[in-house]
Each structure stands twice: as structure tokens, then as C-alpha cells.
Amino acid sequence: MKMLSLKAAALALSAALPAGAAPQLALAHNGVAHNGVAHNDKAHHASKAHQDQHVTVNVTSSGYSPSAISVKAGQEVHMTFVSKGSGCANGVRIPSLGKSIDLKQGQKKEIVFTPRKGQTIAFACKMHMFKGKVVAK
Ligand SMILES: [Cu+2]
Numbered sequence: 001m002k003m004l005s006l007k008a009a010a011l012a013l014s015a016a017l018p019a020g021a022a023p024q025l026a027l028a029h030n031g032v033a034h035n036g037v038a039h040n041d042k043a044h045h046a047s048k049a050h051q052d053q054h055v056t057v058n059v060t061s062s063g064y065s066p067s068a069i070s071v072k073a074g075q076e077v078h079m080t081f082v083s084k085g086s087g088c089a090n091g092v093r094i095p096s097l098g099k100s101i102d103l104k105q106g107q108k109k110e111i112v113f114t115p116r117k118g119q120t121i122a123f124a125c126k127m128h129m130f131k132g133k134v135v136a137k
Pocket residue numbers: 087088089125126127128129130
């Protein structure tokens with residue numbers, strides 16, 4: 001129905017314009033095609049992949065940055081730890097997720113989890129000197 005009425009409008013336009021206006025009509029048609037692309041893009045935004053949350057935590061010689069992270073519950077979190085130092089920056093433990101990560105300086109590792117509403121996920125270095133947390137709302 002929409003296409004038909006657009007075609008009718010285009011026909012009316014071509015009837016109202018002199019023959020030289022044909023390229024402009026082609027432009028109008030491209031405009032319609034572009035709307036189609038925009039619609040597909042909207043569908044992508046609603047897809048699961050787009051709802052993933054990406055968080056990067058730098059592990060420096062003085063602690064986690066950021067050390068307190070707020071995420072949305074029920075949506076996948078991709079959390080990347082990047083080690084920027086030695087000692088305490090070479091390991092992260094996340095007991096509630098049953099994960100323990102070893103990191104060499106300059107290395108990065110990603111963990112993926114889906115937090116529950118109200119859940120607080122604590123993480124710390126192996127000696128429990130550096131502390132951080134993810135809070136799901
Ligand atoms: Cu430590």
C-alpha cells in the first residue's frame with residue numbers, strides 16, 4: 001500500500017515536471033530505499049547483540065579503574081580486565097562467578113556474564129588488596 005501510494009506520488013511528480021526533471025525523480029526513489037535501510041538499522045538496535053554491555057577495567061599498580069561499575073540486570077556483560085602493572089595487577093578473582101583470571105602486564109582478558117537484578121559481583125586481586133564491584137540494577 002505504501003509503495004503504491006509513493007509510486008502514485010512519483011507519477012504525479014513526473015507529470016507535473018518537465019522532461020529534464022527525471023534525475024530528481026531518481027533521487028526521490030533513492031530516498032525511499034534509504035528509509036528501508038534505516039528500518040533495518042532499527043531492527044539491529046533491538047537485537048540481542050546490541051544490548052550487550054561492554055566494560056573495560058584497567059588494573060593498575062594502585063587498583064581498579066573503574067572500581068565500581070553499574071550495569072543493567074538481565075543483559076549480557078562483556079567485561080575486559082587490562083593489566084597495566086605487576087603484582088596485584090596480575091590476577092583478578094571473581095568468587096561469585098567462580099572465575100579466576102591470570103594477567104601478565106599488558107595482557108587483557110574478557111569475561112562474559114549475565115547479572116541478576118540487585119546482584120553485586122565483587123572482584124579482587126589474589127591477595128584481596130585491590131577490590132572492585134559490579135552492581136546490577
Ligand atoms: Cu594483591
